[in-house]
Amino acid sequence: MSVVAKSNKPVNVTERFLARVEVLKSRFPEGKHKSALLTILHELQNDNDDWLSIEAMDKVAELLNIKPIEVYEVVSFYSMYNQQPVAKYMFEFCHTGCCMTRGVEDLMEYTCKKLGVKQGEITPDGLFSVKGVECLGACGYAPMLQLGDYYHEFLTPEKMDALIEDCRAGKVDMISKV
Ligand code: FES
Structure with missing residues (x-):
């Protein structure tokens, strides 16, 4: 069973990532930016030691202007997202x-x-x-x-x-x- 974990360090949100979020959002009409969620999660996970803390998921919800629960349910569904620190x-x-x-x-x-x-x-x-x-x-x-x-x-x-x-x-x- 996977349990959502808090990180002991701040979420690594780079300028490059923020620019990518804007590009990815622009591919979808206003009000449909949630469609970029999977790719955005992948990119943030790559920038954060290959896992997504609750703070990281909350950041994605904020960037996409959606409820945190909408991010949690996606992350907990797909095995490619890690909710705990992982091995190298x-x-x-x-x-x-x-x-x-x-x-x-x-x-x-x-x-x-x-x-x-x-x-x-x-x-x-x-x-x-x-x-x-x-x-x-x-x-x-x-x-x-x-x-x-x-x-x-x-x-x-x-x-x-x-x-x-x-x-x-x-x-x-x-x-x-x-
Ligand atoms: S059963 Fe499809 S990759 Fe293993």
């Missing part, structure tokens, strides 16, 4: 459909055991966490996970070992340049 490398395993039948549960258990955490926990060094999410649309490549902007597919325990080592060595790309 968050393994988001698809745990539905094809991935389930191709052994993702065993793989998640293997990964948790290797990292010494339960699902949702962060390793003491702050590097890793394991999360189950709904279908990520790469069913033909099951079992798979998302790490940052990238998918890792046809996973096996050996591939997880290699991925974890690459993360520790700082060799894993998280943000797409596209």
